[in-house]
Amino acid sequence: MNIECPQCGSTEFKKLSLVYAEGLSDLNACSRGWGLLVGGGGADLGFGKVRTKGQIQTKLSQKISPPRKWSYWKILVGGLIGMLVLEFILGYVDTFLRTGGNFNQQLARFGYAWLGIVAVILCLAARHNLGLYPRRYRMWNRSFMCRSCGHIVQLNRSSDPRGQALVREVRS
Numbered sequence: 001m002n003i004e005c006p007q008c009g010s011t012e013f014k015k016l017s018l019v020y021a022e023g024l025s026d027l028n029a030c031s032r033g034w035g036l037l038v039g040g041g042g043a044d045l046g047f048g049k050v051r052t053k054g055q056i057q058t059k060l061s062q063k064i065s066p067p068r069k070w071s072y073w074k075i076l077v078g079g080l081i082g083m084l085v086l087e088f089i090l091g092y093v094d095t096f097l098r099t100g101g102n103f104n105q106q107l108a109r110f111g112y113a114w115l116g117i118v119a120v121i122l123c124l125a126a127r128h129n130l131g132l133y134p135r136r137y138r139m140w141n142r143s144f145m146c147r148s149c150g151h152i153v154q155l156n157r158s159s160d161p162r163g164q165a166l167v168r169e170v171r172s
């Protein structure tokens, strides 16, 4: 009736999204505790302790965090800033080297090429957000973590009755 952990044989699992949410609140509590410990005089010990805990948390969070959508805005803004910086550098180089009269034409060509690259990245982002992302998110939402060893398993169907039973069992 229960799913067994392929690594340690335990039958106790916890939904990955719950583990993730709890990890986030742990992290907040952690940073609050840091201030108290520094104020209490045990700064070194407290700092070292909390830092270690924070690093472990970060590793775990990376392992169990939900997939993210790619941000179109970040790509656009990053592309724009990149283009301005590169054109500035090219303009700077041109002023010193005096490469010739058709610099503006070269700059325009460079600008078009750059826009083409940004457009390709935007297309990749759209493919990721519309295709891969929902599939990965569904997979993440159906993932469970073994309570004994941290091994992560995925259920094949969200309507799997075993999966539903497991969720109830863990929450109670």
Ligand SMILES: [Zn+2]
Pocket: 005, 006, 007, 008, 009, 010, 146, 147, 148, 149, 150, 151
């Ligand atoms: Zn296990």
